[in-house]
Amino acid sequence: MVEILIDIGISVALLLSIVTLAAFLTFVERRLLGFWQDRLGPNRVGWEGSLQVVADMIKIFFKQDWTPSFVEPVIFVLAPAIVLVTVLLAFAVLPLTPGIGIAGHLNIGVLFFLGMTSLTVYGVVLAGWASNSKFALIGGMRAAAQMISYEVFMGLALIGVVMQSGSFDLVKIVEAQRHLWFVVPQFFGFIMFLIAGIAEAHRLPFDLPEGENELGAGFHTEYSSMKFGMFFVGEYASIVLISSITVILFFGGWNGPFLPPIFWFMLKISLFIGFFILLRAALPRPRYDQLMSYGWKLMLPLSIINVAVTGALILSVPA
Amino acid sequence: MPDQISILNGDSPFTNRLRGHFPGACIAPQTIAGIAETVWVEREHLRAIMLWLKQDQDQNYGLMLDITAIDERVRQNPSHERARDFTVVYHLMRPQPLSEIRVKVALSQADRNIPTISDIWPNANWYERETWDMFGINFVGHPLLLRMLMPESWVGHPLCKDHYARATEHGPFVMPEETEIKEQLALQALPLVSGIAEAGEDDPETMILNLGPNHPSLHGILRLIVKLKGEEIVDIVPEIGFHHRGAEKMAERQSWHSFIPYTDRIDYVAGVMNNFPYVMAVEKLAGIVVPSRAQMIRIMVSEMFRIISHLVFFGTMSQDVGQLSPVFYVFTDRERALEIIEAICGFRMHPAWFRIGGVAADLPAGWDGLIKDFLAYLPKRLDEYETLVMRNRIFKARTIGVGEFTLDEAMDWGVTGPGLRACGTSFDYRKAAPYSGYEQIEFDVPTATRSDCYTRVQLRLDEMRQSLRIIKQCLDHMPPGPVKAMHPLAMPMPRELMLHDIDSMIPHFLNASWGAVIPPGEASVTIEATKGLNTYYLVSDGNTAPYRVRIRTPSFNHLQFVPLISRGAFLADLIAIIGSIDFVMADVDR
Missing domain, CATH: 3.30.460.80 (NADH:ubiquinone oxidoreductase Nqo5 subunit)
Structure with missing residues (x-):
């Protein structure tokens, strides 16, 4: 009974901290972008603007929750929930440290993660369709095409890690990296996984579903108030998710000397989050067809080669 | 005379x-x-x-x-x-x-x-549509003679002399509901009238997408009706006129002098560059010879504004292909340039600094130091942008070969400025027919071999370097002397003379009370503005106000050209093309 209560406690605490962290990232991103773009960013609310998130949350909660008359109301409301829920569910299998995690020892951890990120696309596509707006529709279409293409080699890119550790269990994968992080033997796998991950979180340069320059706001053009907020938090939560899974699969998870495991884990994911934001500050956005041909013609063959070479090496070198 | x-x-x-x-x-x-x-x-x-x-x-x-x-x-x-x-x-x-x-x-x-x-x-x-719209002149055989700048429901032709010039000359403006509905229907009817869509057409392959008038990437209030096949553009019909303020009509009510600030707002990122052809045309009509110091100051400030305009172009262009940061960097640079403009002119974006016969005042003490600092500062930044944007592989992939056109097409469609020079011709009005002392200044005209989005950006980057060269020469060779012509039509007589004799008193009184009376005639002056050729064609009827002011702006032609070079491109390319064309809606609609 007590164990169940503890599990529930950990789940709730994790859920809350992830959502809070994701919301806080909106502030971190604006400050970092400000720093890189020779400007200040939000610095008025609280110490150095640290309470900006609170102000934004108050604003977004109290905005009129408006559903335009021309939309498909049920799906329109459901879509942002799908995005946020699937992203949060994926966190369930992540072992933050040996002790902290909801279902850390799930023997299909990697597959569960892939499944949940794949489901996210439904939220985006349905939002685009249910909005009954041409800009949103184009955004939704782009999202579907992009995420399906990048999903394919995302799975293939991390097969190398699974082959080396011999398990789909994320805890075992982290433990297998006690001596050597998988980023070294699986460097190409890491690069490809990271690219697919950025596409999965649809961040610049892979933010075509939003494509603000041509599409206004893409699939969430018609959304406002907290329904928009859920897309927003969902996007930042998926940044945290992709950063965490990258750290777990390739950078030894919580492993690190002297300091407590949670510290190492947080440090590593912070670096990745910073990298994501830096990308946004630095790169232009490729065109839709360029993105697709990059995914199918370059990344997919490379990831297959990576799997083949890894397999050949594992088979040729006796354990 | x-x-x-x-x-x-x-x-x-x-x-x-x-x-x-x-x-x-x-x-x-x-x-x-x-x-x-x-x-x-x-x-x-x-x-x-x-x-x-x-x-x-x-x-x-x-x-x-x-x-x-x-x-x-x-x-x-x-x-x-x-x-x-x-x-x-x-x-x-x-x-x-x-x-x-x-x-x-x-x-x-x-x-x-x-x-x-x-x-x-x-x-x-x-142009024919505009002339029909403004004067009611029927161009027989025109494919689609619709109004250009005014709404289709407008009664009368505004630039006719019998059309009222300002709102106070007719009753208060009302918009009853039925008028509003009628106007809304007229906007919806445009795709049908222009032939881009057919009534009852239900082709599942194509879609009509209405971009604008309010859209983040259209650089102003412009409506583009785009026919899409998937994301591929089949055809575009632009609708303009949302930014039309009737500058040409306003000119007919202003004194020759008080129209100068209005010209600033035509191409609103290029400030005094707009004053330039107007004051030169008035000087031609009045026969005023501008002192050499004033000419040099005009060139220097204009070239500062060329840099400012190109910086804005460069930032927004990279923003249009999704690069978020350069726009902030260039605005920092632009801020520095505007501070110098402010030190010299007292205003920032629209200084209205040129006067008939010269400029408003002499350069302030310490101006040379400010310019020197800027000349030392900007080249390094431009090199940085070259690395950050022009050598970025995604940027190249997005712009090279996109929105390409040939020299013949450019000539047929009246493209001027960097867009024309990118086709390989080195036609620059500052070289071809030097005005205001450009003949004394050494600078190169950057050209490219084919005009696509990439070369148009590259060319403007190179032009900024040339402008810096021009400013450097102005700094080194700024002649001494007056900054305004001593001409009764250019300035009030100095107070000592005015108090001394009646021949100076009368022009002073007339200038102060009515404004200058410019002798009858016609004059036309073309300059190489930031975006292409800008012409002011003035008609004087021997009055205190112009009889007719015609403002020929480059953006008008360039925007008209967009549908042709966008066909077959992707929706995202359209935004890049629009960015690379570098137009300002106020420059289109006037």
Whole structure:
């Protein structure tokens, strides 16, 4: 009974901290972008603007929750929930440290993660369709095409890690990296996984579903108030998710000397989050067809080669 | 009074050639300040003469710069014995070797019909629509003679002299609900009227997407009706006029002097660059010679604004292909440039700094230090942008080969400025017909071999470096002397003289009470503005206000060209193309 209560406690605490962290990232991103773009960013609310998130949350909660008359109301409301829920569910299998995690020892951890990120696309596509707006529709279409293409080699890119550790269990994968992080033997796998991950979180340069320059706001053009907020938090939560899974699969998870495991884990994911934001500050956005041909013609063959070479090496070198 | 304003009856070699080719046509020459040739022709021979001027090997007037009209009905000093109620004016140009002509056709009020030339020069299409809109002149044979700047429901033709000039001349504005519904329906009808969509058409392959008038990437209030096949563009119909403020009509109510600030707002990122052709045209009419220091100051401040305009272009262009940071960097640089402008002029974006006969005041103490700092600062930043943007592989993939056009297409559509130079020609008006002392200044004209989005950006980056060179020379060789011409039409007489004798007292009093009375005549001045050729064509009727001001802006043509170069491109390319064309909606609509 007590164990169940503890599990529930950990789940709730994790859920809350992830959502809070994701919301806080909106502030971190604006400050970092400000720093890189020779400007200040939000610095008025609280110490150095640290309470900006609170102000934004108050604003977004109290905005009129408006559903335009021309939309498909049920799906329109459901879509942002799908995005946020699937992203949060994926966190369930992540072992933050040996002790902290909801279902850390799930023997299909990697597959569960892939499944949940794949489901996210439904939220985006349905939002685009249910909005009954041409800009949103184009955004939704782009999202579907992009995420399906990048999903394919995302799975293939991390097969190398699974082959080396011999398990789909994320805890075992982290433990297998006690001596050597998988980023070294699986460097190409890491690069490809990271690219697919950025596409999965649809961040610049892979933010075509939003494509603000041509599409206004893409699939969430018609959304406002907290329904928009859920897309927003969902996007930042998926940044945290992709950063965490990258750290777990390739950078030894919580492993690190002297300091407590949670510290190492947080440090590593912070670096990745910073990298994501830096990308946004630095790169232009490729065109839709360029993105697709990059995914199918370059990344997919490379990831297959990576799997083949890894397999050949594992088979040729006796354990 | 300068004699070139007066009507000459002598025939030039050009008129004689024209007569030789068209023996039956009655051709009369007229001399206008600033233009080598002006000929009056009859309506019946217009098309043949235009075709000859464009296609004959020796004439080869490839650029159709402008079509406009003048309502002559209340003019006291007609420019020519041929003038009747309306005059339609065509402005043609051959870039190399430079030659410009104006062709005028007189029309009577009862018979305001004239054959179209939109099949000879495709860019005449919009000009003819504008002239129809503003003067009610019917271009017979025009493919789609809709209003251009005014809404379709507008009653009357605004630039006619009998049309009211300001809202206080008619009753209060009301918009009853039925009018509103009618206007809304008219907006919805445009895709059908323009032929981009067919009524009852239900093709599952294509989709009509309405971009604008409010859209984050359209650089102003512009509506593009885009026909899409998937994400591929089949056709575009632009609708403009949302930014129309009637600058040409306003000019007819302003004194010659008080119109200067209005010109600032035409191409609103280029500030005093807009004053330049206007004041030069007035000076031509009045016969004012500008002192060399004032000329040098004008060049220097204009080139500062060329840099400012190109910086804004560069930032927004990289933003248009999704790069978020450069726009902040260039605005930091622009801020530095604007601080110098503020130190010199007292204003930032719209200084209205040029005056008839010079500039408003002398340079402030310490101006050279500010310019020197800027000259040392900007080149490093430009190199940085070169690395950050121009060498970025995604940026290259997004821009190289996108929105490409050939030299012939560019000429046919009246493209000027960096867009034309990217096609390989080195036509720069500052070199071809130096004005205001550009002939003393050394600079290169950057060119490219093919005009696509990438080269158009590259060219503007190079032009900024050339502008820095020009500013450096202005700094080193700034001549001493007055900054304003001592001319009764340019400035009030100095107080000592005014108090001393009646001959100075009278012009002082007239200038202060009415404003300058510019002698009757016509003048036209073209400059190489930031975006292309900007022409001011002034008609004076010997009054305190202009009789007609025609503002030819480069963006008008460039925007008209967008559908042609966007066909077959992707939706995202359209945004890149629009960015690379570098237009300002106020420059289109005026």
